[in-house]
Amino acid sequence: MATVRFAHVTKSYGATSVVSDLDLELPDGSFTVLVGPSGCGKSTSLRMLAGLESVTSGTITIGDRDVTALQPRDRDVAMVFQNYALYPHLTVRENIAFPLRAAKVPRHEALSRADAIADSLGLSTLVARKPKDLSGGQQQRVAIGRAIIREPSVFLFDEPLSNLDAKLRVETRTELLQIQRRLGITCLYVTHDQEEAMTLSDRMVVMRDGRPAQVGTPVEVYDAPVDTFVASFVGSPKMNLLDAEVQGGTCTLPNGFAIDVGPVAARGSVTLGVRPDDLVPTPADDARATVTLVELLGPRAIVTVDAGGTEVTSVVEASRMSGIAEGARVALSARPGAAHLFDARTGLRLDGPQQSIDVQNGVQA
Known part of the structure; x- marks a missing residue:
């Protein structure tokens, strides 16, 4: 577990600024959600923390480490993607165990830990199946299990529920929140769905034009929006x-x-x-x-x-x-x-x- 800090981070592509002077702290063990319309810079911010995008200026720290220039594998983060990104030729057990196998953990130990993770996610009867034999919600739980097994300092979620139907979205986000509460790992979650953001987050960050428009608890943001943009974006209708x-x-x-x-x-x-x-x-x-x-x-x-x-x-x-x-x-x-x-x-x-x-x-x- 670790505190994450964006210190005056910017990201530009030529003359186009995507993230502008992002100054944001994610407290240790918190579940922070970046929410906003398409093009507001939320996914770019997440990808900079993951190391998948370079930082134009500013610094990113995880705990007491400056990770701004580190490769993704050296940042001690785990990321769950929108499209699951499972290996189709591997079983559920093998997909979950893959990060440990890549780290040269002995096979029997990696598979044993994968079975324990699968059991905690309600996947114990499915460990021998391959991704094509799973529902969307089951595939997403496998992807979450693969992230959990690494025991990272930070979890990153890039709209992980977007491909699920309405019923599965509700079920999976409940499971996801329970997992985070149990493990106490710092989470950064990106979504365009403000209802999802209010349900999951300890802290909401409403993004607009590459910078936070408002940061606060879901209740604070809903009850006292700082401007008409936040007022119209948060709340349905x-x-x-x-x-x-x-x-x-x-x-x-x-x-x-x-x-x-x-x-x-x-x-x-x-x-x-x-x-x-x-x-x-x-x-x-x-x-x-x-x-x-x-x-x-x-x-x-x-x-x-x-x-x-x-x-x-x-x-x-x-x-x-x-x-x-x-x-x-x-x-x-x-x-x-x-x-x-x-x-x-x-x-x-x-x-x-x-x-x-x-x-x-x-x-x-």
């Missing part, structure tokens, strides 16, 4: 972001809807954020807002509402869907503490969540 004018605790949308946000220090143009889970539609014949789409998802529904020309999204529990159907008129209100205010020009957060918010029924301001 994404946060409603509305242009508004704030004065005396009231936000007024361009369409005339008046929104009471309680006492705030901000004045003038803002971007108002309300998460769909916090926005509550209530049937009302005299309301101006109209339901335009209902997407049923078992215990809940995603409801799209036209609020006087401004489209907003709400998540509603199935038990509260009475009277809410496409074409229905609804009043909109939001739960206490649900308002997030951002600077309209820079997108930066202005303050913490507010005490109250109420979208009045189309009252002209």
Whole structure:
């Protein structure tokens, strides 16, 4: 186990900067997830730590060792790839044991340790099979076992669950988290799936344009996004972001809807954020807002509402869907503490969540 440190690391390809001044620490034993859209630099950062990409400037340390210029084999890291990268001619046992065999560990010892790892991963009945005879989830567990057997200082995961179906993704990420908790090895995990990031991580690093936009626990990032980029990226469905004018605790949308946000220090143009889970539609014949789409998802529904020309999204529990159907008129209100205010020009957060918010029924301001 070891603490990992990126110290002002940059990566450029000619004039194109991919990672810019990355200054980040992964505490010993932590599970850190880099999350962000395609092209944000998350995979490049992981590959620099693995030694698969060179560093343009800055340093990377693992524990007290500067590994910036070391070859991948000398860094004491193990990597699990998106495509599993198993040897098709080897059995499960032999695939897991391969790193030890490459390190000249005696065959009987390597295979014995591989059997123990396979048993811990629920693969004990499959050790004689070859990869083609395994499901996607089983293949991924073999790849994880091959990484575990090395007992590295750091685990690296490059979108390892992307090729699995939804059910297997949930099962495998649970297994992966249990393994990491049991072994206590420092992990760096890359994904574009923000739900996966929130489920797995001790610390989330939301990447944007080659640098962290926000670093924190999943709860911190979700509850207090530092800007509109993080606010819209983290959370599904994404946060409603509305242009508004704030004065005396009231936000007024361009369409005339008046929104009471309680006492705030901000004045003038803002971007108002309300998460769909916090926005509550209530049937009302005299309301101006109209339901335009209902997407049923078992215990809940995603409801799209036209609020006087401004489209907003709400998540509603199935038990509260009475009277809410496409074409229905609804009043909109939001739960206490649900308002997030951002600077309209820079997108930066202005303050913490507010005490109250109420979208009045189309009252002209």
